[in-house]
Amino acid sequence: MAVVKETYALTAAWPKAEVFGLTSQVRRAAISVPANLAEGRGRGTNPEMARFAQVALGSLYELDTLLEIAGELGFPKSEQIPHLRLQLSDLSRHISSFIHVKRRAS
Secondary structure, eight states: OHHHHHHHHHHTTSOGGGTTTHHHHHHHHHHHHHHHHHHHHHHOSHHHHHHHHHHHHHHHHHHHHHHHHHHHTTOTTGGGHHHHHHHHHHHHHHHHHHHHHHHHTO
8 A cells, every 4th residue: 555655646746748648557557456465355265365466466567667667758756766666676575475375375
């Protein structure tokens, strides 16, 4: 959830011309991470939790790539992007570990 909040704060300063482009895509990718984790938990089985966590991990990688693009394009607040990307890296390790545990428990 912290990544979603930081993503929204970051993208609020981006060009208005990008509201329906990169800004929207970045926000959707950020929201997809906790939403898929929650949906997997709601399914209640280890294989389903692992499957939805894998989808969340894909969204996290998508978000990371989109942030890299925004930084390369020099979007406002680009200096904050490396910090957020470090958080994404840490979160990806946690999600990957979670997936491994859930798959082994199946």
